[in-house]
Each structure stands twice: as structure tokens, then as C-alpha cells.
Amino acid sequence: xxxxxxxRPEIPDWARPFLxxxxxxxxxxxVIGDPNCGKSxxxxxxxxxxxxxxxxxxxxxxxxxxxxxxxxLAWLKEEPEQANAARKANKRDWTPxxxxxxxxKISRLRDFFDVAIADLPGGNHKVNPPQRIPxxxxxxxxxxxxxxxxxxxxxxxxxxxxxxxxxxxxxxxxKVILQSENPKDRPALEIESCFDDKCYxxxxxxxxDKNPDELVDSFSE
Numbered sequence: 009x010x011x012x013x014x015x016r017p018e019i020p021d022w023a024r025p026f027l028x029x030x031x032x033x034x035x036x037x038x039v040i041g042d043p044n045c046g047k048s049x050x051x052x053x054x055x056x057x058x059x060x061x062x063x064x065x066x067x068x069x070x071x072x073x074x075x076x077x078x079x080x081l082a083w084l085k086e087e088p089e090q091a092n093a094a095r096k097a098n099k100r101d102w103t104p105x106x107x108x109x110x111x112x113k114i115s116r117l118r119d120f121f122d123v124a125i126a127d128l129p130g131g132n133h134k135v136n137p138p139q140r141i142p143x144x145x146x147x148x149x150x151x152x153x154x155x156x157x158x159x160x161x162x163x164x165x166x167x168x169x170x171x172x173x174x175x176x177x178x179x180x181x182x183k184v185i186l187q188s189e190n191p192k193d194r195p196a197l198e199i200e201s202c203f204d205d206k207c208y209x210x211x212x213x214x215x216x217d218k219n220p221d222e223l224v225d226s227f228s229e
Contacts, residue, residue, distance in 0.1 A: 034118040036126060038152035038181075042140075042165050043130040046188045046214030047158040051127040053223035054156075058123055060224060065123035068113060070148060072106040072129075104144045114151040126152055140169050146176040155182045158214070161189040183207065191215040195226035 039054070041047035048069075055067035100106075117124035128148065131140035141149060155173070159165040166185050173179040184207050186197070195213030202208070213226065 034122055034124065036114060036117065036124045036151060036153045038126045038128050038149070038155045039158065040128050040140075040155050040169060041130060041158035042138075042160070042163065043133060045130070045158045045160050045163075045165075046191055046211075047130070048127050049214045049216055049218070049223070050156075050158050050186070050211070051125050053220055053227060055125050056220040057224045057228055058125070060228075063123050065121045065125065066117055067125040067127065068117065070110050070114070070126050070128045072100070072102065072110055102142070102145075107144050107147055111147040111151050114148060128152075138168070139172075140165075141172045141176070146178075149173070149176060149178055152178075152181060154184075156184040156186065157182060158186050158188055158211070161187045161210075184209070186211045188212070188214050195223050197227040 037054070039047045039051040051067060055065070058065045058067075114124065114126055126148075129145070131138055131145070132142050155178075157166060157169055159169075164187070166182075170179050170182060173182060183205065186209050188211050190212045191214045193212045195218060197209060197211045199207050199209040211227075213223065
């Protein structure tokens with residue numbers, strides 16, 4: 009499946025009931041946030057929790073220009089300078105074709121899984137003001153049902169993300185806003201308030217060195 013999500017695989021009629029599902033019953037959760045806010049760590053923990061609950065699903069890294077690969081995370085713990093240099097060397101430029109391909113991959117997840125988690129890119133922060141959803145990136149965002157925003161407590165970004173989502177009539181899909189603080193601390197997640205179909209909370213311990221089991225044990229309640 010991982011090699012064919014960007015295409016329509018040829019599936020024999022007899023196999024369709026066993027492989028494909030009712031895509032209208034699927035849920036795509038998009039994790040968004042500015043760079044270095046901990047959203048990839050959170051999406052990995054969320055996917056780990058999904059697996060524990062035996063929910064049929066998949067996590068897709070949607071940063072086509074600079075994905076957070078498993079080899080990078082493993083190497084980062086041993087030789088961070090070399091890992092970061094290798095990741096930088098593998099960066100590519102965003103193109104409309106790349107965005108279309110990723111949007112199609114997200115859409116195809118609905119045919120196979122009950123829950124899909126999309127770890128979405130943080131936008132272009134090399135320009136001023138930053139573009140959280142650069143032109144044409146919205147094709148990916150439209151495939152998401154519910155957004156979870158991770159924002160750093162020292163760099164709030166909800167207002168900016170909500171404004172850019174509103175430009176594409178997607179702001180009503182932003183349902184959870186979590187402020188990340190003290191990533192080196194013991195993991196903890198607290199939902200502080202829920203109103204108008206949105207929940208706000210605080211999250212700690214979103215560090216790449218944390219074991220996924222440690223994160224899930226602390227966040228699951």
C-alpha cells in the first residue's frame with residue numbers, strides 16, 4: 009500500500025471487499041504547526057496510540073520537501089550533526105506536482121484505513137510574513153477532516169493558522185489547539201477548556217528523544 013498510495017492500484021473485483029472500505033466512514037486528522045513546535049513528535053505519539061487501540065490506520069509524513077524519516081530520527085540520537093547535514097542535503101523544492109501527489113495520497117488513505125494521521129508541513133517561514141499555507145498547498149489541506157494545532161507557548165500561532173485556513177474555508181476544521189512547553193520535561197497533556205466545538209490544552213515533553221511508549225503512557229488519558 010505504501011508504494012501505491014499516490015496511484016490507483018489495479019485491484020481485482022473479487023478482492024475489493026477485502027481490501028477497500030467505505031471511504032465516507034474514514035477520518036483524516038491533520039497535525040499542523042510552525043517548524044520546531046513538536047508536531048511530528050506528537051503525530052508519531054498519536055499514531056502509536058492508534059496502534060495500541062488496534063484502530064485500523066496509517067500515519068503519512070506530508071513534508072515532501074524535507075520529510076522526518078525514520079533513518080533521520082534514529083541517526084539523530086547517535087550523531088545529530090551528521091544526521092542534520094544528511095537531511096539538509098536531501099531537501100527538495102516544493103512544486104505543485106508534489107503537492108498534488110501528496111493530496112492524492114491523503115485521499116487514497118480513506119479507501120484503506122479508518123483513521124489516517126497526516127503530519128503536515130509548517131509552511132514557508134523564509135518570507136515575511138511567513139506563509140503557513142503557501143499557494144497551492146491548500147490542495148493537501150482540503151483532504152483533512154480535523155486539524156490539531158501544536159503551537160509553542162513562546163511563539164503562539166493559532167491566529168495566523170486560523171486566518172490562512174479561513175482563506176480556504178477550512179478554519180472550522182481546526183478543533184484542537186495545544187500549547188507546547190518544556191519539551192525536555194516529563195511528558196504531560198492537559199485539556200484545559202472546550203467550547204464552541206474546540207478544545208484548548210497544554211502539552212509538555214514533545215522531544216524527539218522521548219520513547220513513543222513514554223509519550224503515549226502520559227498522553228492517553
